[in-house]
Amino acid sequence: MRSFIGKERVTITNAALTNYIPFRVQGEEFLYHGLTGSIIQLDDLSKDMVDVFRSKGEHVADTTVLSEEALLQENPSFSRVLAELEQLEIVKKSDKKHARFSATPPPPQTTEDMPVKTLVFHLVNECNLRCTYCYAGDGEYGAPKKYMTVETADRAIQFLMENSLGEKEVNIVLFGGEPFLNWKTLKHVVEQASAEGKQRGKKVGFSLTTNGTRMNEEQMAFLNKYKVMVSVSMDGTKEAHDRYRPMAGGQGSYDRVSKNVEKLMEIHTAAPIGTRVTVVKDFEKLETSLRHLLSKGFYEVGFAPVTETNMQLALDEEDLAELLRQFEELSDLFVEHALKNEYVGFSNLTNLLKELHTGTNKAYGCGAGLGFFAVSPDGGLFLCHRFNEQEEFRLGDIYFGIDQKKRTAMLNELHVDHKPTCQSCALKHICSGGCYYEAMERQGDYRAPNAHYCSWMHEWITIGLKAYVKILQHNPAFLDQISGITKERCISN
Amino acid sequence: MKHLKPLNWKGKMIEQTVNLEKEPEVQGLALLPMGCTSLFDPGWETDFSGMGLEGVCQPHYRDIYGCYGDCWWAAQVPDGLTNYGSWADECPVAANDWRKLKYVKP
Numbered sequence: 001m002r003s004f005i006g007k008e009r010v011t012i013t014n015a016a017l018t019n020y021i022p023f024r025v026q027g028e029e030f031l032y033h034g035l036t037g038s039i040i041q042l043d044d045l046s047k048d049m050v051d052v053f054r055s056k057g058e059h060v061a062d063t064t065v066l067s068e069e070a071l072l073q074e075n076p077s078f079s080r081v082l083a084e085l086e087q088l089e090i091v092k093k094s095d096k097k098h099a100r101f102s103a104t105p106p107p108p109q110t111t112e113d114m115p116v117k118t119l120v121f122h123l124v125n126e127c128n129l130r131c132t133y134c135y136a137g138d139g140e141y142g143a144p145k146k147y148m149t150v151e152t153a154d155r156a157i158q159f160l161m162e163n164s165l166g167e168k169e170v171n172i173v174l175f176g177g178e179p180f181l182n183w184k185t186l187k188h189v190v191e192q193a194s195a196e197g198k199q200r201g202k203k204v205g206f207s208l209t210t211n212g213t214r215m216n217e218e219q220m221a222f223l224n225k226y227k228v229m230v231s232v233s234m235d236g237t238k239e240a241h242d243r244y245r246p247m248a249g250g251q252g253s254y255d256r257v258s259k260n261v262e263k264l265m266e267i268h269t270a271a272p273i274g275t276r277v278t279v280v281k282d283f284e285k286l287e288t289s290l291r292h293l294l295s296k297g298f299y300e301v302g303f304a305p306v307t308e309t310n311m312q313l314a315l316d317e318e319d320l321a322e323l324l325r326q327f328e329e330l331s332d333l334f335v336e337h338a339l340k341n342e343y344v345g346f347s348n349l350t351n352l353l354k355e356l357h358t359g360t361n362k363a364y365g366c367g368a369g370l371g372f373f374a375v376s377p378d379g380g381l382f383l384c385h386r387f388n389e390q391e392e393f394r395l396g397d398i399y400f401g402i403d404q405k406k407r408t409a410m411l412n413e414l415h416v417d418h419k420p421t422c423q424s425c426a427l428k429h430i431c432s433g434g435c436y437y438e439a440m441e442r443q444g445d446y447r448a449p450n451a452h453y454c455s456w457m458h459e460w461i462t463i464g465l466k467a468y469v470k471i472l473q474h475n476p477a478f479l480d481q482i483s484g485i486t487k488e489r490c491i492s493n
Numbered sequence: 494m495k496h497l498k499p500l501n502w503k504g505k506m507i508e509q510t511v512n513l514e515k516e517p518e519v520q521g522l523a524l525l526p527m528g529c530t531s532l533f534d535p536g537w538e539t540d541f542s543g544m545g546l547e548g549v550c551q552p553h554y555r556d557i558y559g560c561y562g563d564c565w566w567a568a569q570v571p572d573g574l575t576n577y578g579s580w581a582d583e584c585p586v587a588a589n590d591w592r593k594l595k596y597v598k599p
Binding site for chain 1: 494496497498499500501502503504506508510511516590
């Protein structure tokens with residue numbers, strides 16, 4: 001057969017070392033391959049070959065192309081490494097296109113059969129805080145003071161139950177504004193959805209994001225009873241917290257939140273309680289915030305850079321470099337404890353390690369529009385909570401269902417293969433272009449990749465890779481433990 | 494893998510899959526239509542040259558089953574009708590079960 005397809009013809013075969021990040025830990029060489037999600041340890045020969053690629057090849061982002069002939073001229077033994085890299089689909093030759101492990105999952109052709117797994121309930125478009133950096137504009141999303149009624153909530157529960165199709169586990173996110181401002185509906189949602197789930201054989205998980213200013217003991221006991229996962233937004237010590245998180249009347253909110261959190265830790269013992277720090281220009285030292293918040297009893301602390309166009313608040317390049325330096329410090333602390341089998345609740349790293357361990361292969365930055373939707377107080381369905389009340393991102397409503405045509409079209413244009421700069425990037429399947437809302441705010445187009453974070457993400461993931469290898473070498477069971485559960489969940493509030 | 498050592502769960506999974514794979518035992522023949530192209534006739538795959546040169550004439554599996562099956566022969570081969578009516582009973586799908594044909598090789 002071969003003689004029929006012209007194998008004997010002399011052709012130049014190019015070998016492409018695709019979408020990779022090389023890194024070094026304690027004198028040993030490693031390679032992360034972003035398309036397959038593999039983390040590989042290199043021996044001396046393969047390390048030499050990667051070096052030849054890097055010094056002689058043509059680079060496009062994280063991909064390097066070199067002719068096979070030139071490569072083998074350097075050292076004929078490279079052919080053995082090349083064969084192995086080709087088998088693992090890390091190297092691709094120009095005449096081979098078939099990909100099994102490295103392929104990007106295609107956009108869905110139809111979305112009718114895709115279950116809704118997580119629904120964010122905007123219980124109220126209002127907030128009693130006036131956080132300077134809030135993307136929801138004081139919680140109102142430009143649609144002032146709308147409360148979700150019990151009737152609407154019932155319909156939304158029905159919608160979730162029906163549209164989750166055969167899913168046995170669904171999630172409800174209790175969100176706002178500040179969800180406690182609509183306690184009546186909140187309580188109803190939890191009770192009703194639990195009962196409904198039981199009837200239909202579905203397990204309903206609840207999570208709640210709150211500013212922590214409005215909880216009484218009875219409410220805390222209720223959350224405990226239903227094992228609601230609570231995340232309280234706090235920015236660190238009193239000084240850091242009060243700077244950007246004032247009450248509507250102007251006074252700081254720290255004392256109030258702090259007192260409530262203390263009580264919450266006593267009463268709510270059924271599920272771990274986490275906290276979220278918004279990182280704004282001139283931020284407090286992260287280790288100070290982390291230690292302060294962990295001492296309050298929080299299980300985990302997540303740090304999220306503010307989404308802002310106002311450069312008075314947004315992080316500029318210098319701030320981002322400092323953030324990275326401090327993330328590295330916290331990662332070292334995390335590793336130090338992980339080797340003693342102790343857990344430091346730095347959730348940014350935990351989440352990254354989980355993804356590196358399982359070898360995530362995503363075509364989308366998050367689950368928005370796939371299995372994740374937000375419902376506004378009047379029952380509109382939106383791409384995600386951050387796009388709440390924005391008509392362009394309305395994907396139907398809970399009464400007439402999802403606008404499948406718009407959903408398919410939107411998923412098609414949000415697919416990572418439509419982001420040209422992502423194609424040769426090592427983070428193609430782990431970042432997948434990032435958050436759509438960030439893209440809209442900072443790049444002016446929700447379909448654009450988060451270009452403002454590209455180099456930052458590369459460095460952060462390299463920090464994560466190094467931490468991963470260090471833990472793997474001395475306490476591999478730790479990685480299995482933290483990777484036990486992988487849930488589709490939005491990682492930015 | 495001699496030179497590369499996959500470390501994480503995903504890398505190990507890929508390595509395992511690759512290691513499990515052998516050279517293909519059977520190859521479909523697309524370039525040279527011989528006989529009925531709409532059916533799988535056992536025997537082509539044993540001619541790896543793909544040119545019908547090895548084991549001339551056709552491999553015996555193909556010779557006999559191609560005629561017996563529903564390809565083009567007007568009637569079954571005589572032995573299937575008289576002495577060995579059940580020779581192909583364990584071969585419901587030729588593409589999978591051709592090894593189970595019961596006949597004495599020439």
